[in-house]
Amino acid sequence: MNLVLEDVTKHYGSKLVLDRLSLSISEGSCVALLGPSGCGKTTLLNALAGLTDIDGGKIRYDELTWSAKGYTMVPEERNIGMVFQDFALWPHMNVFENIAFSLRLKKYPVKKIKEQVAEVLEAVQMNGFEKRYPNQLSGGQRQRVAIARALVTHPSIMLMDEPLSSLDAQLREKMRWEIMRIVRGAGITTVYVTHDQAEALSLADHVVLLNRGRIEQADSPTRLYREPATVFAANFLGCSNILHGRVIERCGDHSLINCQGLDIYTMGKLLPGQEAKVMIRSGDIFINKQSQGPGTLLEAKVLQRSFQGVTWQYKVALEKVPDIQLEVWSTQEIEVTDSIQIWLPAEGCRVLREMSDDSEPAVDYKVS
Numbered sequence: 285m286n287l288v289l290e291d292v293t294k295h296y297g298s299k300l301v302l303d304r305l306s307l308s309i310s311e312g313s314c315v316a317l318l319g320p321s322g323c324g325k326t327t328l329l330n331a332l333a334g335l336t337d338i339d340g341g342k343i344r345y346d347e348l349t350w351s352a353k354g355y356t357m358v359p360e361e362r363n364i365g366m367v368f369q370d371f372a373l374w375p376h377m378n379v380f381e382n383i384a385f386s387l388r389l390k391k392y393p394v395k396k397i398k399e400q401v402a403e404v405l406e407a408v409q410m411n412g413f414e415k416r417y418p419n420q421l422s423g424g425q426r427q428r429v430a431i432a433r434a435l436v437t438h439p440s441i442m443l444m445d446e447p448l449s450s451l452d453a454q455l456r457e458k459m460r461w462e463i464m465r466i467v468r469g470a471g472i473t474t475v476y477v478t479h480d481q482a483e484a485l486s487l488a489d490h491v492v493l494l495n496r497g498r499i500e501q502a503d504s505p506t507r508l509y510r511e512p513a514t515v516f517a518a519n520f521l522g523c524s525n526i527l528h529g530r531v532i533e534r535c536g537d538h539s540l541i542n543c544q545g546l547d548i549y550t551m552g553k554l555l556p557g558q559e560a561k562v563m564i565r566s567g568d569i570f571i572n573k574q575s576q577g578p579g580t581l582l583e584a585k586v587l588q589r590s591f592q593g594v595t596w597q598y599k600v601a602l603e604k605v606p607d608i609q610l611e612v613w614s615t616q617e618i619e620v621t622d623s624i625q626i627w628l629p630a631e632g633c634r635v636l637r638e639m640s641d642d643s644e645p646a647v648d649y650k651v652s
């Protein structure tokens with residue numbers, strides 16, 4: 285059973301918030317909706333939940349239409365579980381009652397309610413907390429209860445809106461593992477909204493990067509990180525080294541590009557004369573040694589450095605082009621002002637494309 289979006293469009297007044305989004309999410313996959321503030325993540329999640337109408341296109345669950353222009357199936361009929369940023373637990377109900385609430389509404393027999401609550405409390409490792417009230421729980425525990433409450437009706441789809449954003453950094457990381465374990469263990473299709481790239485990359489099988497209501501790129505976390513397709517994707521995923529150039533020649537699977545007077549080997553088969561934006565990922569650059577395969581050796585001077593614990597980040601000056609940043613293991617300590625050689629393997633240099641404002645969103649993404 286796939287969750288399918290076909291040209292989903294939504295306006296608030298005259299503002300276009302979701303712009304012809306097409307996406308197919310396979311059963312059991314965990315998809316992160318990632319993007320900057322205001323790009324439409326929550327609007328899309330709410331449209332999937334039936335909390336927001338759409339004014340164009342269609343959302344369907346397999347062959348069953350959930351939303352279309354003029355029609356919105358109510359959330360209760362969609363068999364979804366939702367987890368919000370603020371947990372939204374009922375303060376006057378204890379853990380058991382919070383979780384049991386939706387089952388009571390559905391008039392489940394008492395025995396069945398007890399069984400299902402026990403099952404989800406086990407899944408989130410909160411057995412023994414049944415009688416506690418939300419104000420007697422830590423943030424992480426409250427979030428587990430919220431997840432248990434969403435799981436208890438055995439939903440087909442779990443929708444999560446920034447569920448970790450109100451937790452501190454340490455707990456967020458711990459809960460990331462927890463959520464992964466729980467949703468993967470339950471095998472539920474999950475759509476997870478976040479603006480935190482680390483969270484999206486670590487949790488999801490597929491990341492859908494949104495930009496101004498459009499899908500900029502939908503890919504596996506590794507591909508999105510290693511091979512961002514556009515300038516926006518590269519920037520959003522933290523790559524600060526982007527050079528402009530023109531293709532000189534194609535050499536098999538690689539191309540030689542002149543970037544402001546500097547010749548750089550990149551991945552990709554490009555046409556000579558073509559303009560190109562080249563992304564060089566900071567973690568792919570070598571200092572004073574070369575990797576196998578094609579690449580570019582350059583003289584550089586260290587301008588600044590920043591210790592990150594596991595790594596050192598260096599800002600280096602090159603001839604002709606703007607300064608670039610690189611990141612190496614913290615064992616490679618180099619003084620500021622040292623002259624070094626840097627090696628840019630073609631593997632780490634990728635050509636990006638711009639997404640133009642008026643282009644058709646041509647790609648119908650399938651994530652499975």
Ligand SMILES: Nc1ncnc2c1ncn2[C@@H]1O[C@H](COP(=O)(O)OP(=O)(O)OP(=O)(O)O)[C@@H](O)[C@H]1O
Binds near residue numbers: 319323324326479
């Ligand atoms: N009820 C509303 N009425 C009018 N405009 C809205 C409404 N809800 C959202 N918007 C606008 O729609 C756009 C998308 O909002 P949305 O909340 O979906 O973004 P987001 O990506 O989830 O952002 P954030 O990460 O900040 O939560 C924003 O420009 C927002 O101001």
